[in-house]
Amino acid sequence: MHTEPPDRAGCARSALPLTVVVLTRDEERDLPGCLASVADLGAPTIVLDSGSTDRTVALARAHGARVHTRPFTGYASQRNAALALAASRWVLFLDADERLTTAGCEEIRAILSRPDRADDPVGYGVPRHNEFFGRRVRGGGWWPDYQLRLLRPDRARYDESREVHEVVILDGPEARLVEPLIHRNYDSWGEFCAKQRAYAERHARDLARRSVRPRSWTYGTMPVREFRRRYFTLDARRDGRLGLALSLAMAWYEGRAYWQLGRLVRQVGDLRGRSGTVPITPLLPRPLFRLPPELDLSVIIVSRDTRALTLGCLAAVGRSLAGAGVTWEGILVDNASGDGTVAAVRAAYPAVRVIEAGGNRGFAVGNNLGLREARGRALLLLNPDTEALDDAIPRLLAALHADPALGAVGPALRYPDGTPQEARRRFPTRLTPFVESTVIQGYWRRNRILDRYYLADRPTDRPQDVDWLYGACLLIRREALAASGGFDEGFFMYSEELDLCARIRARGWRIGYDPGAVVVHHEGASSGQAVPRRQINFNTSKVRFYRRRYGALFGEALRLFLLLTFVLQLAQEGGKWLLGHKRPLRRQRVGAYLAVIRSGLRPTGEHLKSERGARNAEYGPVENATLRPPSGLNSAFRAPRSDFKRVLLVTGEYPPTVGGVGDYTAALAAHLREVGVDASILTGAGDPSGAEAGVLRAVPDWGVRGWPTIGRAIGALRPDLIHIQYQAGAFTGRGGIVALPWWLARRGGPPVVITFHDRCAPYLFPKAGPIRPLALHALARAGAATIATNGDDWAALRADPQVARQLQLIPIGSNIPPLPPEGRDKARTTTRAALGVGSETPIIAYFGLVGASKGLDLLLDALARAAALGLDDFRLLLIGGEASATDGARFDGDGDLAGALRARGLTARTILTDTLPATAVAAHLAAADLAVLPYRDGASWRRGSLLAALAAGVPTITTRPPPGYAAAGVLPTLTDGEQVALVPPDDVDALAAAIVRLAGDAAGRARLAAGGRAVAAHFDWATIARAHRDLYAHLMQRSPQRRRGGR
Structure with missing residues (x-):
């Protein structure tokens, strides 16, 4: 964002603690009148402009306003940016076509001149007169049309998950002004x-x-x-x-x-396509967390009409955490309670942050609202009808901290009378929904389907891993929530925790159950207040989950089956009513079953009704450009937008699939969003239980047969630009993906950027033989731009004059975020204890896929020789250890890895991990004393495992890089003894000597750790994302004749 210096004319301080903010884009007609109407306030004015092409900026400066320019990323996002710019206690938002009356100025001056009181409002709604074609409108929802415009910037935030009808989240009470704004809507x-x-x-x-x-x-x-x-x-x-x-x-x-x-x-x-998976909505959500993690714990409660229970829940939380030494915060999200819940909580617990959702927006939406404001490293999601007993919450926190691979943990639940309430579950099969919680379960309680689902074969009094847990009380690690994307807001209530746990598990995290922590659950206090609605929500969410997991046909069959069960129950209850048996009860049940049948169990629940009912205001300002949905592939390509916004990243692998390219793409997309780029991802068809918004797992085949699916994806997502991550192993070696840029160009597609993740054999064109160099360079010429990620590939591609004109060098970053300094020692101690390794025993780590080019066999030979040289007490830690699909490991004469370890006498000294999530990998790297990465082709900045080890501060031994790896000084160089210890490739003796030397040299290891962190800082993800964004913007600024697909 560009900002003018603060000493420009018109920025003099006012006696009023107020800043006026106007959002603009091509508003030269209306802006002067707007700014003149607030001149009587004498307050500084900020104009936040989104790239006006007329005289808007010049007119703003002429009126003494301070101008900031920021690319448009949504109305709520722009308003949040303006709140951050204001240095005053209050902010008044105006649109350019609005006018503040003289009486309105005096009313605001009077309010802001009063002495502050603790119970003062933090936001004021302003009534608004709307004028259409010069005539003031009185009905139709256009009067009084209250708008929250006068806000405390430190107590207000706009919900960025909504593209229209921005919602203000206030941390405090709200009031209304009397004097109206004048809104001159339309002249024609x-x-x-x-x-x-x-x-x-x-x-x-x-x-x-x-x-x-x-x-x-x-x-x-x-x-x-x-x-x-x-x-x-x-x-x-x-x-x-x-x-x-x-x-x-x-x-x-x-x-x-x-x-x-x-x-x-x-x-x-x-x-x-043929995958049978349910696609993801092509619209990308805002980041789940708005605030950085500063506390140990955030407790989030979503309530509706549960005042007494909510107060009891908060009291129990305070008792459980008292004296535990835990820094925590409480966040209550209220779904429009009518029983005084909000006022009671603010009075009894003023430290608890209260977020008013503005309507009954459901459990998933409510939790996401709380998560966006949470500052905890762990997030405790509590129902308001729960009570934590004794040290339940500290015990859950201890379990989460003790195991870095644990993504979530839950307690044993009890009914108020002390009887157990089963909270553990396995993932359901296709038969489960036809039995569980249906009329069939009432007649057939004990069966193998339900016994499996409810884990009847496991004791309830032992800690254990489970597939998912009941959501009444669930403690989740922040990283696991960030990786899974939070709650799916398509679930109004019920099944949302099953969906979330499935996505957490799909990303490699484990879910634990600790029976030593006990929580009382009154069950259904909010939802139980309306039985028909509860049945509708429960079964609608059930159908939605199974539709996503097993496909549309299965979901429709389940929906019809459930409706049939309610028809049968309706007939049964109606018959009993006719016989005169407990007629009031039968009448109630008949009404409930009729309501369920009328609903059709379709996904248009209260969340849609609430959103429609909340639209009492006139539609607000929009961008100048209007976008029409495409009618097909070609129509989506005919008119690319001049204002660059959306990029589609195409990758053959994506988490939870193991692979560096998938991890890189996920990290790149996340950081692109942070710099204002709407990045979606298209990847191979997969298990819909791992679905997340913004990721389309739709391509069943990366060969030519997959092109129609890719084309339909592009037609639906309408990207401004396509960025393909090339690594043949990630695309299962299919050749069709290689010709995709030409195919898109023939159909007038958007510009295509190509990133070569590894130009070397065997990763691209493994079967091309002697024509491989020709195929590589033909592919490099096919895109609008070509990116090399390391100096070797950059130098080789520059030899082609046509490729050199469009070649960019943008390195990769580490896919494993390093631990903060204050957390390394704790992670090291905890992980070593979990691995059963003492503090004095050296741990030598190898990280990444097992492949021939990565030299694991050389490391095993070197360790065998190091043992002969006197290094007796050590452990080899193989982190990951999964075989590469394109770079098969070689253990000559020994078969597989297990045979190679046995042959060298290293079996007892080796610890193998499963595939781990990023935070667990970081914890295991923190436990290591040395990392040894003996690449056969030499160290290179294309190696994500090398960057991860250096960023984690692990002293690293690796092989000498090839010439040109630093791209003639563009990338940093590796110096032996400063950042790493370098040995010749394929030299087992030199590798063994280096291991023995550094294992006994603590000062040398400390020097390498510090140097490694320093050099890894050059590969900062924020810098990488900005470089991509700038390249994308440059391509979109080219003339249509130079754009591929711009015709």
């Missing part, structure tokens, strides 16, 4: 229609992000409902023919939004 019907078309598309994308799926009749009923709401409920009749015309127009654009939503759903649905 053409302007009105253009904005509403663009707004309908944004609304459709918002609904798609929330996984809303329209029914066939929705396209007709939603416009009718919108017209009825505008014209009758909100009384647009008061405005005569104008009110009627506006109501009809708003109904039309409501229908248009759902029509566009239906097209998005159908286009993404086509991406299933």
Whole structure:
């Protein structure tokens, strides 16, 4: 973001503790009047501009405003950026087409001049008069149209998960002003229609992000409902023919939004191909966590009408954590309680942060709202109807800290009378949903299906790993939540913890159960207040989960089966009512079953109804450009947007699939989002239980047969640019992916960027033989830009003059985030204890896939010789140890790895880990005294394992790099004895001598550790992401004739 220096004219300090903020983009017509209307306040003004091409910026400066420029990343994001820019106690937001009256200025001055009190509001809603075509409108929801505009920047935050209808999250009470703003909406019907078309598309994308799926009749009923709401409920009749015309127009654009939503759903649905997986919404969420981890624990409670239970829950949390030495915070997310929950909690527990969701937005949305504001390294998700007994919470924290591979842990649950409440589960099979929690279970309680699901074969009084845990009380590691993406907000209530645990497990984390921690659960205190709604939510979420896990056909069969069970129960209860048996009870059950049957168990629950009901304000400002959903592949390509926003990263592997390219792509996408690039990922078809928003696991075949699926993905996601991560092993060696850039160019596709992750054999074109160099350079010429990740490949590709013109050198970063300094010693001690290795025994680590080029066999030979040279007491730690698909390991004459270890007498000294999540790898590296990485082709900056070891501060022995690895000084060089210890490739004796020497030289190891960290700092992910962003922006600024696919 560009910022003008603070000493410009017009930035004089005012007596009022206020800054006025105006968001602009091409607002030269309206901005002068807006700025003139606030001149009486005498407050400094900030104009946050999103790239205006007219005289907006010049006019702002002429009026004495301080101008900041920032690429547009969404209205909520822009407003949050403005809050961060303001140095005053209060901020007043205005749109350029709004005017503050003289009376309004005086009212604000009077409020801000009063002495502060503890119970003062932290935000004020301002009424707004809306003018259409020069006439003030009184009905239809356009008056009084309160907008939260006067805010305390330290107590307010906009919810960035919503693209339209921004929601302000206030940490404190809210009040309303009396004097209105004047909003000059539209001067012509053409302007009105253009904005509403663009707004309908944004609304459709918002609904798609929330996984809303329209029914066939929705396209007709939603416009009718919108017209009825505008014209009758909100009384647009008061405005005569104008009110009627506006109501009809708003109904039309409501229908248009759902029509566009239906097209998005159908286009993404086509991406299933032959994989049978359910696709992910192509819209990317905001980062899960907004704040850095500063505390040991965040306790998050989502409540609705549970005042007494919530107060008891918070009291129990305080008792459990008292004296435990834990730094923690409490966060309550309230889903529009009507029983005074919010006021009671603020009065009894002022330190607890209260977030008002603004409606009943469900359990998943509520938890995500809390997570975004959480500062804990561990997150405790508690139902309001739970009570932690004794030291339950510290015990769960201790279990999580003791095992770096543990992603989540839960307690034993008890009913209030002390009887056990089963919380452990295995993942369900295809038979489970047809029995569990259906009428069948009532007649067939003991069966193998349910016994397996409820872990009846395991004792309940022992700690153990499980597939998933009941979500009433769940402690989750922050890294595991970040990797899994948080709760899927398509689940209103129920099944969301099953879906979350499945994604946590899919990313390599374990889930534990600790029966020593006990929590009382009253069960269903919120949801139990409306039995029909509870049944609908439970079964709708159940259908949604199994649809995602086993495909649409299975989900539809389950939905029809469940409806049939309710029809049978309806007949049964109706018969009992006719016989006069307990008629009040039968009447209640008949009503509940009828409500379930009428719902159809389709995913349009309370979250959609709540969102529709909350839309009482007129549609806000939109961007100038309007985007239409594509009708097919070619139509999506004909008009690439001039304002670069979205990149599609194509990779053959992606977590939980093991592989460096997949880990790299995940890290690159995450850091691109942090620098303002909307990065989506297209990868191979996989288990839908590992689904996450923004990742489309849709391609069943990377050969030519997969091209139509890739084309449909591009048509649905509409990227501005495609970035393919080339490494043939990641694409299962299929050749069709190699020709993809030419195929896209022939169809007028967006520009294609190609990254060579390893140009060397055997990673690209392993079967090409003598034509391999020609194929490599032909591929490098096919894209709009080519990226090399290391000096060797960069130098080789520069030999081709055509490739050299478009060649960029952008190195990779470490896929394993290093531990913070304060956590290394603790991780080292804890991990060594878990491995059963004493503090004096050296641990020699090897990290990464086992492959011939990585020289694990050389390390085994060297360790055998080192033992003969007197290094008796050591442990070899093989982190990962999975074989490479393209670079098979060689253990001449010994068969596999186990045989090689036996032949060298190293079996008893070797510790092999399974594939571990990144934080567990970092903990294991912290436990190591040496890392030995004897690459046969020499050390290179393309090696992620080398970068991870150096960034972790592990003293590293590796092989001498080949000439040119530092790209003529562009990349840092490795100096023997400073950052690493270097030995010749394939020299077992030199490797053994270096291991023996450094194992006994503590000072030498400390020097290498410090030097390694220093050189690894050059490969910072933020810098890498900015380099990619700048390259993308440069390509998009080229003329259409020079863009591939710009025709």
